[in-house]
Amino acid sequence: MRWVDFKDSMKRFWSDYKHQKSGMIGLVFLILLVGLALAAPVITSPDVPTKWQTGVAWITNPKNAPPSWENYFTKQTKATQAEYTMKNIHVETAVNGSYKVYTLTMTYNMKYDIPPADIVITGLVSNATEPKQNPLVAVQLIRPPEKGVKDNTLPLISEIQLPNNNSVQVGLLDQTRSHILYWLYTNGVIKLPNVPPQMVNPKTINMFIMTNTTLYQLVAAMDPMRVMFGRLTDDNGNILPVEKVIAQPQAFKGTYTLKITITAPKDISLDFTNFKVAFVGRTYGLLGTDQMGRPIALGILWGIRVALAIGISVAVSSVLIGILIGVTSAYLGGWADEAIQRFTEFMMTLPVLPMLILLSLYFGGRVSLKQLVFFLVLFGWMGTSKVARSMALQVKEQTYVEAARALGASTGRVVFKHIVPQLLPYAFASIALSVPGAILSEAGLSFLGLTSNNMITWGQMLNAANQNAATINGYWWQVIPPGLAIAFVGLIFVLIGVSLDTVLNPRLKRA
Incomplete structure (x- = not known):
């Protein structure tokens, strides 16, 4: 694709996308979250993740104090x-x-x-x-x-x-x-x-x-x-x-x-x-403190970095792998298609959360950020692969694909030049819609205490609140803000994903 054609396509896309009110709202909040994530070390202190693990650093703060x-x-x-x-x-x-x-x-x-x-x-x-x-x-x-x-x-x-x-x-x-x-x-x-x-x-x-x-x-x-x-x-x-x-x-x-x-x-x-x-004080700051005196607002701010890092990296990786496997399966056909589909279906039958728990325990009970991303991608590409295969089967029969093959184009060129570009609209929407699932999966593992203590996550904050019996004791500020943060980030990507699907999928465009 020529640079001029790319610029024209991006202008057309933006012209359509900016008319999606929900998508624009989601985009504004996403930019705000990215800005807060990048500015967290400047707004607070670069050593906050290290301090977060010990109670000594928060000796001057009240314990279990409301906002x-x-x-x-x-x-x-x-x-x-x-x-x-x-x-x-x-x-x-x-x-x-x-x-x-x-x-x-x-x-x-x-x-x-x-x-x-x-x-x-x-x-x-x-x-x-x-x-x-x-x-x-x-x-x-x-x-x-x-x-x-x-x-x-x-x-x-x-x-x-x-x-x-x-x-x-x-x-x-x-x-x-x-x-x-x-x-x-x-x-x-x-x-x-x-x-x-x-x-x-x-x-x-x-x-x-x-x-x-x-x-x-x-x-x-x-x-x-x-x-x-x-x-x-x-x-x-x-x-x-x-x-x-x-x-x-x-x-x-x-x-x-x-x-x-x-x-x-x-x-x-x-x-x-x-x-x-x-x-x-008997109260503290914007969102109060937990049982160690750690400010809840500080945890919410630093948790944005991990949530976006995990959500986006898992969504992008799982969608790209799923599309690649699905397109390859559809293009090859025959026994290769059958083998890939049986393996995909086998992976889909595995219970994801129990498997993640078992793998986390196998790796010491405290998985790192890289290990967590790998596990979530390992169990997150199958659905995308199935949809990509069905779409690729239709594109495969198009005249220009047949012409490319007749002219002697290699398999790689046909797949990446003529089939995969047709699936990109679906890929973009799917990436946005996959982020909330990745964030929820991380929160679930962190809530169970299976992720590394070297990072601040909203799931770990909920785990600490659970250990502190926050719900029973009425410490609502230790439970509601992390839960709302997870839901809010998920909502942002849903708004963006639905709007992308509407703009990029011709069947969903409004007249």
């Missing part, structure tokens, strides 16, 4: 994620003998009915070579003034070592719980009438609380963060009962100041480049 926009539909607003870096942290340095002291302060606007789930400190790096040289960290929370409260300064951590790149989850530390209980004691919330005050301190208060069964049961179920950001007094400044403060805390809204003191030997240098303090 932030859920606050618009609930009576009680939940704290959203708030992260502080050195850009918005005030730092003061001082020298105390042979030690250098760094004082870091930041303010937090607590405007929610349910406070943060934790406070996480991470990213501090030093050149310490021995454990005793590791910097020591102390944390204080300065609450807004509250009528009737004697002490608004709440020590959370008195002193704890922070090795390189380790994290401190303040709300989970026993030391934090002890300091909170002692703070409640000093403000008159917790009463220990039979214990001399001079004997009570953050280290001993737990021991005395254990002697009171009712108090011990309250403390055992305490959420430190809700008490930390909760009211101690009523509107008149009267101390609330301990049951109200610990078991039924009411949020105390206002501006809080977090003060972190880091002490290190003067000869130890500290690197704050990646230092971060996170007030871990």
Whole structure:
């Protein structure tokens, strides 16, 4: 075909295709998906697939948190994620003998009915070579003034070592719980009438609380963060009962100041480049998080790459192989045709999903992307082959094919020059319509946990949600977005495939 003829045919095709509204909608969304897939490393980070496999990378994120926009539909607003870096942290340095002291302060606007789930400190790096040289960290929370409260300064951590790149989850530390209980004691919330005050301190208060069964049961179920950001007094400044403060805390809204003191030997240098303090939210981002704190929106974005790669590569390969086998079978005829058709029918009788599961288990239970594409193509070409054979049988009897053979054209030339081009319209439509099936097959295997962990797929996200009992626990954001993503991509290719079939198949063209 000459270049001029090719350009004319493409212009005619586009002129017909752009009148297909559903096809144009599908094409626009496909371009958008391809753009998002290509831009994923730029929008986020190139190492996201590596981080996705571990929970350490998401230590500052809440676990099983719903999307932030859920606050618009609930009576009680939940704290959203708030992260502080050195850009918005005030730092003061001082020298105390042979030690250098760094004082870091930041303010937090607590405007929610349910406070943060934790406070996480991470990213501090030093050149310490021995454990005793590791910097020591102390944390204080300065609450807004509250009528009737004697002490608004709440020590959370008195002193704890922070090795390189380790994290401190303040709300989970026993030391934090002890300091909170002692703070409640000093403000008159917790009463220990039979214990001399001079004997009570953050280290001993737990021991005395254990002697009171009712108090011990309250403390055992305490959420430190809700008490930390909760009211101690009523509107008149009267101390609330301990049951109200610990078991039924009411949020105390206002501006809080977090003060972190880091002490290190003067000869130890500290690197704050990646230092971060996170007030871990009860909600997170656009689509929430899973049980490891991984953002669902991030998984959906990176899953586009695998979905398109698998869907398109499997569809193209299986359709091309199917057409080649079908045309060859039709052209050769005789015993060769019979042999090819019997083999095709044998392959069609094999149960695809069980075979894929068995092959996945044979290859270690975790098939790679290339292996998965190979397996899906292996079991995906038969239907196309049958249709291609029936079409090729008709084309084979055309006069120009007979003329080519009479002039001595080789088998390859007749097949690829005169028969296969007649099947291309069907091939294009078939490729588009085959993509959803390939994506669903991958999702099925990933949901069963049979694909490699080195890639992020929507099926693996559904598998993680199933392991987390997301449906039973009501974590809808872990189930619905991946499911809708699979359905949406499938719909896009169906719209494109049907429109291609309408444009390229003369029998389906509208007058």
